[in-house]
Amino acid sequence: MSILIVGCGYLGWRVARRWVDQGALVHAVTRSHERADQMRSLGIHPIVADIMRPPTLSSLPAVDVVVYAVGYDRHSGWTRYDVYIDGLRNLLDALPSSVERLIYISSTGVYGQIDGSWVDEQSRCQPTREGGRVCLAAEQLLTTHSTGKKRIILRLAGIYGPGRIPQLDRLAAGEEIFVPAQGFLNLIHVDDAAMIVLAAAVGARPPALYLVSDGRPVDRREFYRSVVHHCGLPSPRFRASPSEAQVAPRTTSSKRIRNKKIVHDLQISLCYPSYQMGLADALKSQ
Numbered sequence: 001m002s003i004l005i006v007g008c009g010y011l012g013w014r015v016a017r018r019w020v021d022q023g024a025l026v027h028a029v030t031r032s033h034e035r036a037d038q039m040r041s042l043g044i045h046p047i048v049a050d051i052m053r054p055p056t057l058s059s060l061p062a063v064d065v066v067v068y069a070v071g072y073d074r075h076s077g078w079t080r081y082d083v084y085i086d087g088l089r090n091l092l093d094a095l096p097s098s099v100e101r102l103i104y105i106s107s108t109g110v111y112g113q114i115d116g117s118w119v120d121e122q123s124r125c126q127p128t129r130e131g132g133r134v135c136l137a138a139e140q141l142l143t144t145h146s147t148g149k150k151r152i153i154l155r156l157a158g159i160y161g162p163g164r165i166p167q168l169d170r171l172a173a174g175e176e177i178f179v180p181a182q183g184f185l186n187l188i189h190v191d192d193a194a195m196i197v198l199a200a201a202v203g204a205r206p207p208a209l210y211l212v213s214d215g216r217p218v219d220r221r222e223f224y225r226s227v228v229h230h231c232g233l234p235s236p237r238f239r240a241s242p243s244e245a246q247v248a249p250r251t252t253s254s255k256r257i258r259n260k261k262i263v264h265d266l267q268i269s270l271c272y273p274s275y276q277m278g279l280a281d282a283l284k285s286q
Helices: 010-021 033-041 080-094 130-144 168-172 190-203 220-231 260-266 275-284
Strands: 002-006 025-030 045-048 065-068 101-107 151-156 158-160 176-178 187-189 208-212 237-239
Touching (some): 010 190, 190 260, 208 260
Parallel strands (some): 025 045, 065 101
16 A cells, blocks of 8 residues: 655654554655655655645655645644645645545534534534634535545544643643633544544545544543643643633534544544543653
8 A cells, every 4th residue: 555644743643654664655745854854764755845835746656545634834824724725725636546545634623513512424514713614614625626536534533642732731830721611622542543544544435524533522621630630730720711812712612522433434442542541641651
């Protein structure tokens, strides 16, 4: 199997490493020559290119599977729309005809439910934040593009893992954090997310859509209490309303993400089926 990964960040990097370990031919797009050297040392074939500059995408290799996991870099000088829509279109237009599956990493932010209701693949999308709206627009672009029939859309809950624990720095500093008195947090450990990407590449039948979470939503405040407990920190200090610097935060959303479809269809078994297990692993690796 030959792979092209576009967006080799927190998740994409782990996906690439797993495929290399399995003996797959893995190509990855990067804008950095330094990052390209690092990839080569690990058996990844780098392509120095930029999705915002179509001429750099003119010689993409013939591959079987493409994973699109591009995140938004606030320091790039581009808007979210530029990156998520124009960048995706540039990549789609440049892909070789050999591609059999395109795995697009999206977000459960496309749902805007605030009442704690359960959400699955059939639930109505009503994103309230810019990130969710742009992700939904990108999905719609992919659906209508000629490559769309090859799509596998993975809507991921909040990714956490080593080096990525929400609010950890502020909790460690004893700062007050904005967390509503009620509301659910949906999570997926990065290693489980990477495993699911690989499973989708062989087990999903495009076009397909899956929600990716551990299926065990947690009360937001309970989550942060668990974080400080694992770290031996003082009890968290919560603020019930946002400060001026926290306008329209994602914490105003409250929904519970089901993962039954992906667990059933791809026959997966999560390494971290609960946030407690995942936190213990992630904090051990800090």
